Amino acid sequence: MGKYDNVEGIARRTMILFFLIDTSNSMSGTKIGEVNDAIEGVIPEIKEISASNADALIKIACLTFSTGIKWMYPNPVDVNDFKWSYVNAGGMTEMGKAFEVLNEKLSRNEFMAEVAGSYAPAIFLLSDGAPTDEYKEAIDKLKKNNWFKYALKAAVAIGDDADKEMLATFTGDDELVLTAHSPEALRKVIRFVSVTASKIGSKSSVSTQTNNAKQDDFAEQITEFNSDLIDSQNDNW
Amino acid sequence: MIDLKRNERIQIKNGSKAEVIQKIGEGGQGAVYKVHYAREDYAMKLYFPRAIKRKNEFYANLENNVVNGSPNASFLWPLYITEIKNGTFGYLMKLRPAGYEDFSKILTAKVRMDSDLAIINAALHLVNAFKDLHSKGYSYQDLNDGNFFINPTNGDVLICDNDNVAPYGQNVGVDGKSRYIAPEVVTGKSRPNVHTDRFSLAVVLFMLFFRGHPFEGAKTASHCCLTEQLEKEYYGVHPLFCYDPKDNSNRPVRGIHNNVIRLWDMYPKYIQDAFTKVFTVGIKDVNERLTEREWTNILLRYRNATIHCSCGCYNTFEDESQVRLTCADCGAEINRPLILTIKKNKIYLYPDSRLYTYQVEDTDDLFQESGIVIVNKANKSLWGLKNLSKNSWIVEYAGGEQKVIPSGGVLVLLKGTKIFFGNEYSGEIN
Amino acid sequence: MIIGNKNISNIKSFALSQIGASHKDYEICEDYSGSYQDDIMSIVCVADGHGDSRCVRANIGSQIAVEVGIQAVREFISNQPNIDLKDTKETDKAFVQLKSYILYKWLEKIKEHLDYNPLKDDERRLMDIEMQEEYERDGTIKYFPLLYGSTFILACVTNGFYFALQLGDGDVVLRTKKAYIFPMPEDERCVGNFTTSLCNADAIDSFRHFYEKGSPRALFVCTDGLKNSFAESKFLFLFLEKVGENVLESGEVKAVNDLSVFLDTLSEMGSRDDISIGAIIDIGE
Numbered sequence: 005m006g007k008y009d010n011v012e013g014i015a016r017r018t019m020i021l022f023f024l025i026d027t028s029n030s031m032s033g034t035k036i037g038e039v040n041d042a043i044e045g046v047i048p049e050i051k052e053i054s055a056s057n058a059d060a061l062i063k064i065a066c067l068t069f070s071t072g073i074k075w076m077y078p079n080p081v082d083v084n085d086f087k088w089s090y091v092n093a094g095g096m097t098e099m100g101k102a103f104e105v106l107n108e109k110l111s112r113n114e115f116m117a118e119v120a121g122s123y124a125p126a127i128f129l130l131s132d133g134a135p136t137d138e139y140k141e142a143i144d145k146l147k148k149n150n151w152f153k154y155a156l157k158a159a160v161a162i163g164d165d166a167d168k169e170m171l172a173t174f175t176g177d178d179e180l181v182l183t184a185h186s187p188e189a190l191r192k193v194i195r196f197v198s199v200t201a202s203k204i205g206s207k208s209s210v211s212t213q214t215n216n217a218k219q220d221d222f223a224e225q226i227t228e229f230n231s232d233l234i235d236s237q238n239d240n241w
Numbered sequence: 242m243i244d245l246k247r248n249e250r251i252q253i254k255n256g257s258k259a260e261v262i263q264k265i266g267e268g269g270q271g272a273v274y275k276v277h278y279a280r281e282d283y284a285m286k287l288y289f290p291r292a293i294k295r296k297n298e299f300y301a302n303l304e305n306n307v308v309n310g311s312p313n314a315s316f317l318w319p320l321y322i323t324e325i326k327n328g329t330f331g332y333l334m335k336l337r338p339a340g341y342e343d344f345s346k347i348l349t350a351k352v353r354m355d356s357d358l359a360i361i362n363a364a365l366h367l368v369n370a371f372k373d374l375h376s377k378g379y380s381y382q383d384l385n386d387g388n389f390f391i392n393p394t395n396g397d398v399l400i401c402d403n404d405n406v407a408p409y410g411q412n413v414g415v416d417g418k419s420r421y422i423a424p425e426v427v428t429g430k431s432r433p434n435v436h437t438d439r440f441s442l443a444v445v446l447f448m449l450f451f452r453g454h455p456f457e458g459a460k461t462a463s464h465c466c467l468t469e470q471l472e473k474e475y476y477g478v479h480p481l482f483c484y485d486p487k488d489n490s491n492r493p494v495r496g497i498h499n500n501v502i503r504l505w506d507m508y509p510k511y512i513q514d515a516f517t518k519v520f521t522v523g524i525k526d527v528n529e530r531l532t533e534r535e536w537t538n539i540l541l542r543y544r545n546a547t548i549h550c551s552c553g554c555y556n557t558f559e560d561e562s563q564v565r566l567t568c569a570d571c572g573a574e575i576n577r578p579l580i581l582t583i584k585k586n587k588i589y590l591y592p593d594s595r596l597y598t599y600q601v602e603d604t605d606d607l608f609q610e611s612g613i614v615i616v617n618k619a620n621k622s623l624w625g626l627k628n629l630s631k632n633s634w635i636v637e638y639a640g641g642e643q644k645v646i647p648s649g650g651v652l653v654l655l656k657g658t659k660i661f662f663g664n665e666y667s668g669e670i671n
Numbered sequence: 672m673i674i675g676n677k678n679i680s681n682i683k684s685f686a687l688s689q690i691g692a693s694h695k696d697y698e699i700c701e702d703y704s705g706s707y708q709d710d711i712m713s714i715v716c717v718a719d720g721h722g723d724s725r726c727v728r729a730n731i732g733s734q735i736a737v738e739v740g741i742q743a744v745r746e747f748i749s750n751q752p753n754i755d756l757k758d759t760k761e762t763d764k765a766f767v768q769l770k771s772y773i774l775y776k777w778l779e780k781i782k783e784h785l786d787y788n789p790l791k792d793d794e795r796r797l798m799d800i801e802m803q804e805e806y807e808r809d810g811t812i813k814y815f816p817l818l819y820g821s822t823f824i825l826a827c828v829t830n831g832f833y834f835a836l837q838l839g840d841g842d843v844v845l846r847t848k849k850a851y852i853f854p855m856p857e858d859e860r861c862v863g864n865f866t867t868s869l870c871n872a873d874a875i876d877s878f879r880h881f882y883e884k885g886s887p888r889a890l891f892v893c894t895d896g897l898k899n900s901f902a903e904s905k906f907l908f909l910f911l912e913k914v915g916e917n918v919l920e921s922g923e924v925k926a927v928n929d930l931s932v933f934l935d936t937l938s939e940m941g942s943r944d945d946i947s948i949g950a951i952i953d954i955g956e
Contacts, residue, residue, distance in 0.1 A: 007917045008933040013906025014941045017899050059693050059943045124863030150862040350876075462775040465746045467768050496778060496816070496874040497771045503872075 016061040019123035020080045020115060021050070021198060024102055025091065026131035026162075027070045032093035035132060035162055038187040042194045044088040049195060053202045054083050060123055062202055065115060069102035071095035080115055099131065100139030103146050103174075110151040124154040124218070126201035128194075129174055132162040143173055156204065156222045158197045160184055179227045196229050245274055251285065251331070252324040253278065254304075259285060259323070259333060268387075271331065278321070278333060286404065287323070287331035300325065302407050303332060306379075313373035315366055317401045332404065341390035341399050348386060348448055355394045357555035361544050362396030364446055365607055368540065370400055371442055372533035375435050379406050382433035384441040385421040386448070420454060420476055421445065424524055427477025436527035443519040443530065450508065453501035455520045458483035458491035462498075482520035484513070507569070508543075509559040515539050541586070541607065548591035550575065558589060579654050581626075583668035590654050590670065592616045592624060601630065601662035611662075615651065625651035626660075635661040681955035682828065683923050684713040688947040689934035691896060701821075702894050702945035703733040707741050712748050712829040715949025716740045719841055719894040721820040721868065722944075725802075727794040731784060732777075732819030736869060739776040740825045740836075743769065748829050756832055756884055763880075770836060770878040773823070777869055781819040785811075794818075816870035823869055824892040828951050833890060834882035838874060840866040842898050843881075844911055846889035851908035854881045866895075889915050892949040900941025915952050 025039060047064075054062040063080035067073055068091050076089055109115040110125070146152050159171035159181045172178040182197070184190035204222050245251075250258040259278035266273040271288035293299045304322050311318030319332040346352040354360050367389075374381060383405050390399045423440035425431040447455045461467065461475050475481075481491040483501065493501040505513065515531055523529040531539075547557040554570035564577050581588040586600045596612030598604050611630040617623035627649070628634055634646040639657025646652045652660070658670045684707075690700035701720030708714070718736040720729025747769050756762055795803055798818070805812050812818075822839025835843040835854070840861040845854045856879050860867050867877035891911055901907045917926040934946045 006933075007913055007921075007929050008910075008936075011906075011910055011913070011933070011937070013902045013909070014900055014937060015902035016940075017942055124865065150859055154863050154865050459775070462771045465743050465769055465772040466750045466765060468750065494771075494775055494778065495872055496774045496869070499873040499875065 017059065017123055018061045018063050018080075019202065020063045020065055020125040021083075021201065022106070022125055022127040023064070023066045024106065024127065024129045024131075025066065025068045026097055026099070027068045027091050027093045027095070028097040028132075028136075029070070029094050030097075030165075031132055031162070034187070036091065036093040038190050039130060039162070040088070040090050041187075042191040045191060046195045046198050047083065047086060047088060050083050050198055050202060053199060057202070060202075065109070067102060067105065069098050071098060073098065073102050073105050075105075096136040097131070097134065098137045099135035100137040100142040103139060103142035107142070107146045107149050107152070110146075110149050110155075116151055124156065125151065126156040126158075126198075127152070128197055128201075129157075129159040129171065130162060130194075131159070131171065132166050134167040134170060139170075147176075156201045156219060158182065158201070158222075158226060160190070160193050160197070162190065177223055179223050179230070182226065182230050193229075197226065200225050200229075244272065245287065251276070251287075252326065253321050253333070254324050256321060259283070259321075261285075271329075275336065276333065282336060283320070283333040284317075284336045285323075285331055285333050288329050290328040293329075296325075299404075300330060303330075303404055305408075306403065306406055307332065309377070311403075312377045312379065313370045315370040315398045315400050316374075316403050317399055318403050334401075334403075337390065337399060337401070340392050340394070341397070342393055343387075344389050344391055344445075344449075345386040347391060347393065348452055350452070352393055354391070354396070356553075357557070358544075358547060358549070359393060359396040360449060361540055361547065362608070363391045363398055364396075364449055365537065365540050365544070366396060366398035367400075367442065367445065367449075368533050368536045369607065370398060371438060372537070374406065375438070375533065378408050380408075380433060380435045380438045381406055381441070382438065383422075384438065384445060386445070420472075422476075423527075424477045424480050425527075427473055436530060439527075439530040439532065440519070440523070442533075442536070443516065443523070446536070447516055447520075450512075451501045451504045453483075453493065453498050455482055455516065456480045456491070458493045458498060460491040462494050480520075480524055482517065484517060485521055486517065487521075509546075509557065511560075512539060512543060537607070538585075545586055545588045548575065548578065548589055549593040551592070561587070578624075579656060579670050581660070581668045581670050583662075583666060586668075588668075590614050590624065590626065596626065596629075598630065601666045601668075602664065614654070624654045626654060627651045630662075632663055634663075637661075681953055682708065682713050682951060683918055683954055684708050684715050684828075684949075684951045685923060685927050686715045686717060686892075686947065686949035687927060687931055687934075688717070688894075688945060689931060689938060691943055691945040692935075692939040693943040694945060699730050700945050701730045701733060702896070702947040703730070703737045703821075704947040704949055705737040705741055706949060707745065712745070712827055713951045714741050714744050714825065714827045715890075715892055715951055716823075716825040717841065717892050717894050717947035717949050718824070719822045719839070719866075719896070719945065719947065721822075721866070723820065724797050725799060725817055726820040726870075727790075727797050728781075728784075728819045729821055732781060732816075732821040732869065735780045735784065735819070736777055736821050736823045739780055740773055740823060743773045743776060744825060744827050747772075748827070754832065756882065762882065766834070766836070766880045766882070767875070770838075770880065771875060773836070774869065774874055774878070778816060781816060784819070785815055790818075814870075820868045820870040822866055822894065824894070824949075826890045826892045826949065826951060828886060828890060832882055832884050833887055833951075834880060835890070835892065836878065836880045837892075838878045839868055840895040842891075842893050842895070842907075844891040844893070844908070845887055846891075846911070846915070848888060851911065853904075854883075855879050856881070886953060887951070888953050890951045894945065894947040896938060896942045896944035896946035897948060899944060900937050900946070911950075914948070914950060918950075918952050919954050 050062055062083045064083055064086045065080040066076040157175045157180060159175050161168050161171055161181055161183045168181050171181045175181055182193050184193050204218055244264055245261045247261055249261045252258055259276040262275040262277055264272060265275050270292040271286050274285045276283055276285045303319060307319045307322050317334050319334055321333040323331045342352045388400060388402045421441045421444050423437035426433055426437050456475055464471055481488060483491050483493050519530050543557060547555050549555055550568040550573060552571035554568055556566050556568055558566060558577060566575050578589055578591045581590055583600050592614050594614040595610045598609040598611045599607055601611050613627050613629060615625055615627050628646050631648050636644045636646055636652050637659040656671055661667045686704035686706040688700055688702040688704045704717040706715045716737045718733035720733035754762055802812050822841050824837045824841050826835040826843060837843055837855050843855045845852050858867055858877055898907050917929055938946050
């Protein structure tokens with residue numbers, strides 16, 4: 005009997021993919037239908053990445069916001085166990101509240117508690133319209149959160165009336181705001197950001213003050229993707 | 242030493258008794274208590290019996306200081322002295338008001354100065370305090386980062402431990418901390434005096450601006466411990482300025498002296514030159530150490546050329562040949578604004594820039610304001626100078642037209658304008 | 672596997688590194704470890720060279736860090752036998768000087784290494800474009816420390832007191848009579864898989880330390896590959912307890928061997944990263 009035969013609690017490092025989804029009134033109908041489809045459709049691909057990437061376990065946390073906010077599950081779920089739960093649209097766009105709640109959960113005492121859950125998360129914001137609540141203070145607070153600072157971030161602006169400038173304050177870079185003008189484009193975008201983030205997210209990095217190689221890498225790939233996407237858009241919303 | 246208890250009473254010389262409220266602190270020399278005396282609350286410093294070497298001399302000097310009064314509002318000065326009892330004595334001073342932070346906290350970035358303007362004003366207050374101290378014939382003798390406090394918002398300074406201030410030429414047995422005290426004191430060649438004060442002042446100013454020590458660099462970092470002997474060597478016997486132009490062997494090291502490396506280049510050459518002079522030729526030749534007046538002129542020149550970017554950051558034009566600067570915070574390009582020249586003052590006229598009273602009247606107060614540059618609400622590109630003083634100004638525009646700007650009035654900033662402030666003070670905008 | 676150890680009296684100290692499961696393809700272990708023991712002091716030290724692709728010589732950086740660190744602390748203890756821990760201002764000042772010295776020496780040694788070993792083509796290709804251009808133009812790089820970037824953790828037990836120094840991620844774990852704790856103050860910039868580093872321009876600001884009077888029951892230093900292999904801190908502590916027990920039960924040599932075999936498995940099943948552990952264990956208690 006070896007001394008270390010019964011060591012408990014061994015676990016793989018995890019990376020959390022956050023989806024923040026606007027489920028306000030303007031999203032109802034085709035838009036929310038396509039969001040549901042697109043994310044449900046991308047889950048199997050993320051499962052594949054998690055399986056082939058021995059270095060990290062990918063978990064999903066999903067938050068919907070309209071009038072008030074709701075977490076799909078109380079804690080981030082291993083992608084292999086994750087089942088997408090269809091969301092409906094209706095109500096206001098309380099994005100500020102969503103940011104507040106995200107800030108709370110991005111802490112060692114909350115979602116980032118697992119010692120092995122140590123890769124910087126990826127956070128995606130999907131929205132079509134401007135926030136109806138006071139979001140500026142919430143975003144400023146969020147920006148001071150170190151987990152948020154080092155996270156890979158992207159926003160998907162759904163449809164033409166999305167406030168892209170506002171979404172860029174979330175991502176910190178307007179190149180990380182992608183626009184989806186059609187259901188097909190939305191599917192492509194969601195798939196691309198999830199897959200890219202999962203691949204890039206799980207590598208170790210030096211914290212230099214001005215340089216974030218991973219975010220730069222992410223931004224580069226997104227920009228390339230975005231320019232390809234623009235060519236094949238058509239206004240369908 | 243047993244602490245004094247609440248309600249215990251101490252006899253004040255030539256007065257009644259002070260009553261102890263509570264202990265508020267302790268240092269190497271003694272303890273500080275909050276006391277009640279003559280219907281007011283004060284801080285009382287009471288020395289440990291063994292702390293003072295030449296008691297009679299010290300007591301006499303302290304009494305002298307009480308009688309002569311504080312040279313300057315920045316000093317937390319001894320107001321009343323106690324009787325000698327049980328081999329010891331103390332003195333009363335005002336309680337330290339709120340809002341002031343330990344200088345050592347600012348040095349280690351536990352507290353940040355609110356702005357570059359606050360840093361300049363703190364420097365001016367410090368220099369001012371010393372000027373007033375020295376003009377009364379005193380020298381401080383023990384300036385170091387434990388003695389003073391700065392208000393990070395406005396740069397107000399409060400200097401404490403004034404019990405060892407003594408008339409120039411006399412010394413009350415204080416040797417000073419080797420990192421601040423002049424080299425000739427470290428090596429024992431001289432006792433503390435006004436010249437050594439000026440050296441310490443330069444060290445403190447350097448630390449305020451660059452958050453590092455002028456004699457620390459590659460040489461001091463190359464030892465695992467700084468023994469007493471090494472300290473004496475680097476701060477006394479062979480001090481080498483970290484930016485000595487002729488010898489680069491003690492340059493600040495990246496990774497260790499990051500603040501100095503980053504901040505040194507942010508200040509104009511005339512400020513760098515001032516520090517270089519004190520810390521090279523000024524080591525051996527005490528007359529090469531900048532006087533308070535010389536520091537004041539340099540700091541005022543710097544403050545005059547400092548403008549307040551709309552993002553909140555303060556930036557400074559190096560000299561008149563600089564036509565543009567980039568804001569250090571937001572990156573905005575700012576062109577050199579119009580400059581108002583009054584005697585030796587070159588005041589850069591940018592929104593929120595101040596016209597100080599000393600520039601337009603005879604006064605020693607360097608902080609009182611007589612004017613401010615404001616932006617026209619209807620036309621943002623139109624700037625004016627608002628008269629905050631009680632006097633009217635007479636303005637003569639380039640075309641010859643004259644106008645009176647009363648107190649509260651605003652004159653539009655135009656090139657070629659002459660302003661007459663009264664009493665031989667006049668300026669021109671270009 | 673790299674080991675360093677020595678036994679004298681009741682204090683056993685050793686340090687070892689195990690290459691990570693995900694690094695086996697490249698055969699380079701970026702972690703390094705070392706230890707030193709004599710009549711007066713026990714020192715263990717580990718360092719984790721960054722996996723960031725720009726840090727092309729991280730494995731050299733971590734090795735130099737450990738060698739420089741141990742040497743510096745030996746000098747420190749010899750030159751300063753009587754630290755008055757109650758004078759916290761002076762004690763902290765002394766530690767700041769020691770940390771500055773370690774940074775100074777590390778920079779000196781990696782500069783030497785770069786001077787004697789110019790960059791090869793395959794190394795240059797991995798650097799930032801600006802750095803590549805600078806190297807082509809000037810034959811040197813101003814910010815070359817990034818190439819050798821590494822974390823640094825050192826623990827020392829000596830007469831009358833013990834202390835640890837840390838820059839970057841990884842952990843110092845202290846076993847007191849009652850419990851296991853993390854005695855180091857936190858570095859809030861070590862978040863996710865980001866870490867502060869010996870190569871940072873403001874390295875001295877992130878360089879932490881702690882010290883205590885007396886002698887600990889056990890003091891461990893480990894690179895983040897260890898903690899990241901466990902779901903929670905309590906499992907890490909349970910594991911370290913077994914490490915200590917094994918030394919007591921089976922003696923040091925066997926304990927180190929068992930550990931090095933297991934670390935291979937642990938990396939495989941857990942963090943996949945290089946893992947280093949340094950331990951100073953008092954078997955007398």
